[in-house]
Amino acid sequence: MTVAKNSRISPLDPAAAEPFYRQIYDRFRSAIASGLLKPGDRIPSARVLTKELGLARGTIEAAYSLLAAEGYIQALGQAGTVVTPGLKPRLPASSTVPRSNSSVAPPSFRPDSILPFQMGLPALDAFPRKVWARLGARCIRAMQPADMVHPPVYGLQGLRAEIAAYLQVSRGINCSPSQIFVTSGYRHTLELIAHALLKTGDRVWLENPGYPPTRELLELMHMTAVPVSVDGEGMIVSEGLKAAPRARAAVITPGHQSPLCVSLSLPRRLALLDWAARSNAWVIEDDYDSEYRYVSRPLPALKSLDRDGRVLYAGTFSKVLLPGIRLAYVVVPATQVERFEQVSQAFAGGSPQLTQAIVTAFITEGHFARHIQRMRKLYATRREATAAGLESVLGKHVRIDPQPGGMHLILRLKGRRSDRRLVARMRDEGLYGEALTDWMADKSGASAVLLNFTNIDSQATAENLGRRILKLI
Amino acid sequence: MTVAKNSRISPLDPAAAEPFYRQIYDRFRSAIASGLLKPGDRIPSARVLTKELGLARGTIEAAYSLLAAEGYIQALGQAGTVVTPGLKPRLPASSTVPRSNSSVAPPSFRPDSILPFQMGLPALDAFPRKVWARLGARCIRAMQPADMVHPPVYGLQGLRAEIAAYLQVSRGINCSPSQIFVTSGYRHTLELIAHALLKTGDRVWLENPGYPPTRELLELMHMTAVPVSVDGEGMIVSEGLKAAPRARAAVITPGHQSPLCVSLSLPRRLALLDWAARSNAWVIEDDYDSEYRYVSRPLPALKSLDRDGRVLYAGTFSKVLLPGIRLAYVVVPATQVERFEQVSQAFAGGSPQLTQAIVTAFITEGHFARHIQRMRKLYATRREATAAGLESVLGKHVRIDPQPGGMHLILRLKGRRSDRRLVARMRDEGLYGEALTDWMADKSGASAVLLNFTNIDSQATAENLGRRILKLI
Numbered sequence: 001m002t003v004a005k006n007s008r009i010s011p012l013d014p015a016a017a018e019p020f021y022r023q024i025y026d027r028f029r030s031a032i033a034s035g036l037l038k039p040g041d042r043i044p045s046a047r048v049l050t051k052e053l054g055l056a057r058g059t060i061e062a063a064y065s066l067l068a069a070e071g072y073i074q075a076l077g078q079a080g081t082v083v084t085p086g087l088k089p090r091l092p093a094s095s096t097v098p099r100s101n102s103s104v105a106p107p108s109f110r111p112d113s114i115l116p117f118q119m120g121l122p123a124l125d126a127f128p129r130k131v132w133a134r135l136g137a138r139c140i141r142a143m144q145p146a147d148m149v150h151p152p153v154y155g156l157q158g159l160r161a162e163i164a165a166y167l168q169v170s171r172g173i174n175c176s177p178s179q180i181f182v183t184s185g186y187r188h189t190l191e192l193i194a195h196a197l198l199k200t201g202d203r204v205w206l207e208n209p210g211y212p213p214t215r216e217l218l219e220l221m222h223m224t225a226v227p228v229s230v231d232g233e234g235m236i237v238s239e240g241l242k243a244a245p246r247a248r249a250a251v252i253t254p255g256h257q258s259p260l261c262v263s264l265s266l267p268r269r270l271a272l273l274d275w276a277a278r279s280n281a282w283v284i285e286d287d288y289d290s291e292y293r294y295v296s297r298p299l300p301a302l303k304s305l306d307r308d309g310r311v312l313y314a315g316t317f318s319k320v321l322l323p324g325i326r327l328a329y330v331v332v333p334a335t336q337v338e339r340f341e342q343v344s345q346a347f348a349g350g351s352p353q354l355t356q357a358i359v360t361a362f363i364t365e366g367h368f369a370r371h372i373q374r375m376r377k378l379y380a381t382r383r384e385a386t387a388a389g390l391e392s393v394l395g396k397h398v399r400i401d402p403q404p405g406g407m408h409l410i411l412r413l414k415g416r417r418s419d420r421r422l423v424a425r426m427r428d429e430g431l432y433g434e435a436l437t438d439w440m441a442d443k444s445g446a447s448a449v450l451l452n453f454t455n456i457d458s459q460a461t462a463e464n465l466g467r468r469i470l471k472l473i
Numbered sequence: 474m475t476v477a478k479n480s481r482i483s484p485l486d487p488a489a490a491e492p493f494y495r496q497i498y499d500r501f502r503s504a505i506a507s508g509l510l511k512p513g514d515r516i517p518s519a520r521v522l523t524k525e526l527g528l529a530r531g532t533i534e535a536a537y538s539l540l541a542a543e544g545y546i547q548a549l550g551q552a553g554t555v556v557t558p559g560l561k562p563r564l565p566a567s568s569t570v571p572r573s574n575s576s577v578a579p580p581s582f583r584p585d586s587i588l589p590f591q592m593g594l595p596a597l598d599a600f601p602r603k604v605w606a607r608l609g610a611r612c613i614r615a616m617q618p619a620d621m622v623h624p625p626v627y628g629l630q631g632l633r634a635e636i637a638a639y640l641q642v643s644r645g646i647n648c649s650p651s652q653i654f655v656t657s658g659y660r661h662t663l664e665l666i667a668h669a670l671l672k673t674g675d676r677v678w679l680e681n682p683g684y685p686p687t688r689e690l691l692e693l694m695h696m697t698a699v700p701v702s703v704d705g706e707g708m709i710v711s712e713g714l715k716a717a718p719r720a721r722a723a724v725i726t727p728g729h730q731s732p733l734c735v736s737l738s739l740p741r742r743l744a745l746l747d748w749a750a751r752s753n754a755w756v757i758e759d760d761y762d763s764e765y766r767y768v769s770r771p772l773p774a775l776k777s778l779d780r781d782g783r784v785l786y787a788g789t790f791s792k793v794l795l796p797g798i799r800l801a802y803v804v805v806p807a808t809q810v811e812r813f814e815q816v817s818q819a820f821a822g823g824s825p826q827l828t829q830a831i832v833t834a835f836i837t838e839g840h841f842a843r844h845i846q847r848m849r850k851l852y853a854t855r856r857e858a859t860a861a862g863l864e865s866v867l868g869k870h871v872r873i874d875p876q877p878g879g880m881h882l883i884l885r886l887k888g889r890r891s892d893r894r895l896v897a898r899m900r901d902e903g904l905y906g907e908a909l910t911d912w913m914a915d916k917s918g919a920s921a922v923l924l925n926f927t928n929i930d931s932q933a934t935a936e937n938l939g940r941r942i943l944k945l946i
Contacts, residue, residue: 027641027647030641031638031641031642034637036634114618114619114622120623124618127621129616132616133610133613133614136613137606137609137610137613140609140610140613141606141610143602143606145597145598148600149587149591149594149796150593150796151796151797151799165504165510168509169500169504169510172500174500184822184823184824184825185822185823186822187819187821187822188820188822191820195693200695216819217820220819220820222673318623323621323624324620324623324825324827325826325827326624326822326823326824326825327825328822346689347693349657350658350799351799351825352797352800352824352825352827353797354797354825354827354828355825355827
């Protein structure tokens with residue numbers, strides 16, 4: 001940090017045992033030791049600090065002399081006073097503060113760096129960065145006072161209208177912009193729904209296997225997850241009916257079941273909607289990647305069959321644009337608009353105006369539709385190339401499920417190999433993978449590894465990566 | 474929306490009573506009627522739609538003929554097919570969807586448009602928009618793959634380090650970057666704290682009067698607010714001790730009490746911290762605008778006295794930069810870092826990379842410190858000018874509290890005038906104001922109006938606005 005000459009320093013503690021010069025000395029020393037002030041950073045001049053703190057000039061000078069004598073700072077005349085360039089901190093950095101341990105949650109679902117096969121990412125090399133940067137620069141230059149104040153908590157009106165139009169034409173969902181609430185991601189969507197419609201202790205059907213963060217979030221909100229098995233037709237609705245007929249909600253991925261990629265069959269769709277209508281339960285449709293279907297047409301959203309207003313449709317821009325923009329949305333039944341407005345008012349501050357404005361422009365000008373179309377073709381190619389490449393190297397040890405859509409492949413491990421052990425080894429070697437058993441409620445079941453293919457650019461790349469996996473099997 | 478030629482249309486419902494051509498016709502007609510498709514918008518060609526839906530070409534053509542015959546669409550040859558330019562929708566827009574009624578929450582605390590005296594806004598005319606736009610354009614052009622993926626859920630590392638350095642030097646808070654969690658605003662901060670440290674039914678001391686959204690959010694999360702009166706020394710801690718000694722937390726604005734602007738005295742600070750340490754309660758310090766103090770030095774943060782690790786410090790960029798960027802943060806005790814990491818992982822998707830990167834650059838390059846310094850001077854001037862202007866016109870009817878800091882004035886109404894009635898009248902006349910009684914737990918008490926002065930550019934403006942208020946008193 002460059003500490004501007006005139007930055008305000010907070011007053012010292014007159015009740016402290018230490019004299020003022022020592023308090024000042026300690027404060028700078030600890031900022032330097034912890035790396036908050038770095039070699040070469042400017043610090044306020046003694047004159048400025050004297051005025052700021054309302055202390056005698058001599059007090060400040062005493063502190064600065066001490067710091068200079070110990071080599072922490074250097075006065076450079078006109079250029080001001082700086083932390084000594086090249087200084088190696090001699091103190092442990094904030095030794096009173098324990099190093100945080102990030103192992104509390106499995107890192108698997110929240111990538112911080114980008115590894116081959118990393119789940120949940122679109123093709124980063126194929127994103128139209130130039131168009132994006134042009135629109136972004138234009139939006140930020142066009143900022144008016146109305147764009148500087150609190151954005152509408154439900155989302156920018158223009159963005160809500162574009163989403164409604166997109167859903168109407170592409171997903172067969174008939175909704176008005178007022179039914180759309182912009183959120184900062186799927187978790188935020190789920191939290192908003194839980195705040196609005198569920199309460200502590202409510203039981204919720206979850207697909208088994210299913211996306212682990214859904215379970216984690218609902219359990220932290222003190223709801224009870226009821227695992228419901230998935231077969232070739234999607235969630236086995238009859239099992240849910242038997243296990244917990246009075247559940248308040250079901251979270252489901254009807255388009256491509258996450259992670260098995262099967263589609264919920266029409267009879268099950270109707271059975272699920274029938275249950276929801278009869279028992280006033282809510283169906284939360286997580287439609288995270290249904291645009292990406294390669295062997296036939298995308299299925300219409302479950303929401304398009306929702307005649308009784310029981311379905312909440314959760315969409316996201318993370319997969320079709322970028323996760324980094326943190327924009328998603330939920331379509332709520334018309335009867336629940338007021339409730340969601342109320343809850344959004346209380347909880348949400350709204351998403352930043354800028355990112356919403358960029359996405360709105362991206363859609364309005366037709367880039368969005370073109371991008372989806374291009375990605376659908378690209379992903380079909382990469383999916384085939386990745387499957388072929390891995391198959392050719394790993395064919396003896398794995399079976400790759402044929403899947404009609406989505407962004408990842410499922411490598412079924414032959415024999416009695418542990419998917420969790422393989423995934424742990426892959427991580428050690430800088431390869432990403434998720435174990436199917438980690439997606440199961442009881443962490444058991446079929447052994448398989450989930451691999452995202454959208455960033456694998458050729459069959460040759462897949463073969464090379466396959467050879468790295470082969471050594472670990 | 475421009476529907477790109479090749480955008481995907483979701484399949485139709487084969488089980489529906491209506492023939493396919495009629496379903497297609499209905500879908501477009503309703504999209505046009507509701508305004509989702511606008512005059513001049515392009516729709517997919519019959520050829521593309523035929524392919525998309527896998528239907529006979531004749532079916533699509535039948536639908537398009539009907540739409541054309543009724544004047545909804547026009548074929549323009551090479552230029553494609555468009556919604557008829559100049560078309561006036563003849564159907565009621567989505568008549569099945571009830572118009573949402575926004576009256577469920579008082580609009581007072583969530584401005585959608587900008588009115589004179591609007592609370593919670595910094596001086597919009599004085600924001601360095603050019604610098605901001607330059608940094609923004611640079612950040613968005615510099616976007617790399619690592620910036621496109623999920624941002625770290627705790628906030629960008631660079632931003633956390635800048636915040637820690639700023640707090641160290643400016644607020645006397647000694648913390649490491651790992652103790653800082655970036656959020657999307659004060660409400661998000663409060664929600665995160667509640668998820669991490671509180672549970673249903675917990676009692677929480679709140680200042681009375683106090684910021685209404687705090688109470689609203691905690692009550693929606695099923696906690697019990699315990700109002701604690703405020704006098705000239707801030708929250709009367711002894712009253713809290715009597716009313717609810719076993720409360721789990723206290724939310725407090727020690728710098729400038731919101732809205733009375735008094736500072737929490739040192740004995741009360743110590744009493745509060747003592748209570749928290751003895752009863753393992755949490756003190757949530759909402760330090761929303763303490764940079765803006767005009768008559769003496771800013772007080773150090775309560776957090777700087779926190780020797781037992783009981784204080785959570787909530788800061789925000791809404792007041793010192795812009796509300797529209799949706800960035801705030803919380804400093805958590807070192808012992809709670811793991812817990813907050815866990816809860817952030819489950820709930821937060823992180824704030825957008827772009828807005829965080831812009832703010833980081835803004836701080837790193839020294840604009841932040843300069844901006845705060847400039848605003849402190851500007852607000853001191855505007856505060857005096859606004860007080861003088863209003864005093865000269867309204868002096869018979871109101872008394873303006875002398876306040877050492879903050880961004881708003883308090884107009885105490887003489888006699889028995891209702892602040893709520895005056896505020897309602899002001900709103901009707903396009904003037905913003907909040908009634909002090911609306912900030913009271915029981916909606917009663919002293920009659921006063923809160924007016925933000927940061928956007929009042931001169932005494933003459935204040936006098937003009939004062940004359941408009943005079944007519945309403």
